[in-house]
Amino acid sequence: MSFILEFHFEPNEYFTNEVLTKTYRMRSEPDDSDPFSFDGPEIMGCTGCQIDWKKGKNVTLKTIKKKQKHKGRGTVRTVTKTVSNDSFFNFFAPPEVPDSGDLDDDAEAILAADFEIGHFLRERIIPRSVLYFTGEAIEDDDDDYDEEGEEADEEGEEEGDEENDPDYDSKKDQNPAECKQQ
Template identity: 65%
Template sequence: MEADSEAKVRRRVNALRNLQVNSTHIEARFYKEVHELERMYSALYQPLFDKRRKVVSGEVEPTDEECEWQSDPEDEAALAEELKKKAAIEEKTEDANEENPKGVPEFWLTIFRSVDMLSDMLQDHDEPILKHLQDIKVTFSGPDQPMSFTLEFHFEANEYFTNSVLTKVYKMKSEPDSDDPFSFEGPEIIDCEGCEIDWHKGKDVTVKTIKKKQKHKGRGTARVITKQVPNDSFFNFFNPIKVSPDKELDEDSEYTLATDFEIGHFFRERIVPRAVLYFTGEALEDDESFEEEELEEGEEEDQDDEEEDDEEEGDSKPPDAPQPAECKQQ
């Protein structure tokens, strides 16, 4: 009789599991519609981002009315000083172009330098190239296409490569796994695809040339050969690790790919929509405050756990035995 009751309960639990599976499929539809909303609203944001690009590049000079901004005088002074450092604008210079800089010099390069996640990838030889970066855009896949988003890095004509736009496509999945539907937590990046950079001769910063001395075993003569080897560079970002369904990645490759996905998401969610705040450092302060709050909450939880452990240990200890009286010296 008891076994029969347990079987009935298990049967009902299985029905609840099926309801949960149906719920995950509805959730997947929700995220697909969110993606479509993002695509629709990106068209509304784009005119503002286009205006930002024109101001940054110096193509458009904003009006006095557009430049009005109420802020604390001390904050303004600090910002002015910071901008001098970031944009490398000297107050006294013989160059008239530097006295009246075009647009906002080194806007995107300054952001790269300021954001830890990006500065970790940045090398000295990347900086002259990124001075030519004019804009970063995010585009979303259409309603009849597999879910994805694309980062577009727009460059002015330069001496390093012929591309005017470098792209990175992030492919996403928003479907519950048939083998493990309960693991679904929303869209996830599953793969990414870069682009080929058409480097001018001798300007490819993703490789370096090394010289190696070879000695002939029989003759004893030596010769020097040159070979190209990979070089650390931000521009390796456009040549990501290839994901193969038939081959498992090693631990280092998995970490590299996960970091790549995180960077792509950060560009999409933070850098592109809030670029000026990362340039001024205001967004960095917000990010740091958020991290500090998370850390404090984590520390409090750890402290609470320790106190609970101490209480449990205290409850399990027997009462302290009376201490023997001290021996008096004769």
Template identity: 50%
Template sequence: MSEGDGTASSKLSEDFNLRASLMEKLPLEIKRRVRALKKLQYETVKVDVAFYKELFELEMKYDVEHQRIFNQRKAIVNGEKEPDDNECDWPSDDEHPTADGDDVDKLCNEVDKKAIVMEENNKGVKGIPEFWLQTMRNVSLLDEMIQEHDVKILKHLTDVECKLHSDEPGFTLEFHFSQNEFFTNKVLTKRYFFNYDISPDEPFEYEGPEIVSTKGCVINWNPGKNVTVKVIKKVQKKKGGQAKRTITKNVQEDSFFNFFDPPALKDLADFKLGQFIRDSIVPRAVLFFTGEEVAEDSDDEDGDEDEDDDDEEEEDEEDAEVSFV
């Protein structure tokens, strides 16, 4: 803890002790009334619980309409449907912003030339190739999770859906993939469960339902294609000039697909990521794809420490043969 943190913590402790001291000095009649107010406060928390439960039911009601729209989006993205003129009746993103100067005109001309070349190269292409990969890469939090060896797999990602649970509070994120050489699953899932319980220890901290656990899925990797585990083979020399021996060990590899193998313990960062995908990525995918929507960067704590660990691991793997399981 830094000196500044210690000072702030000490100040908070002093403030708390001061307030507690003032409460103790209040007349008994006022203390009694304060207890009555706290009981009323608890009643408002119970009303909040009822509100959030009903809000979830309302979400489920309108989720039917959302899914209808998302199915249309999926059809266009995957080339199953070509939108007609009426469906494309929306202001074009190709219009250049008004600005002065030759540099702007030159830049616009260059963009137009590149667009013509891309249009020629993409003739006959259906849908919007790599829509979800690009959408995810435009979100810094997800882009940090995606490794180079993940990219070729995520090119097969055809849709991301969120299904609300009707039997228990929670939701499931579904990642749909086209047939590929990496795994046999058509859909990878991540389930999130939350409850509406009021904490008996801190009832006034209630701010709505909280995610309390997650459940991933088993990815059926094809042989040699599991990018979440790397096999390190290293030749070790024995003392006295004896014959060499090969040591093999499996090491977990950084990969986006570790997302589907959540930690056994509660992970607040994982909970927040799932909630973010549900609330923002799924319903507003096109805006992340175009770059119009920008997510706030998460705190990169212990970044330097992680980099140091990576360097040490790389040193250990020098002269070693590395492959995937």
């Protein structure tokens, strides 16, 4: 059992690929020794694709230049170091799963988060892609926020009703002056 996500791109100044793909492999069978522990499909691994970056355009890497001073001689030298940079395109370079299938906790968490993103794209974003393109899906998201905002406004109105209360004393709401130290 598997699924493939394909991202199609117009020609651009960053890479030459027209399509970037990511394949997820899953197992959807219960363990023979403990069939009652089956929680649904299990991630067996995922495979990204090689992005053919144009020279100097790889957004997943950044170059850092540091000046270092030699303690003994006092000379200054510049050290150039290339480090990883957070990017959407890191999605296509998933963590490697060893042949033994044993992952440490960090790698397993990264793989699970990667699968969550892929599953979310497959189940929620892609079926509604036309709605996102036309802006209708974004309007639906705004409606969700408006409902929450309206609830907050209604609560605020209840709190502000004291001013209309004939027994309301505004002097009680004012903070008393703090004592000054002598």
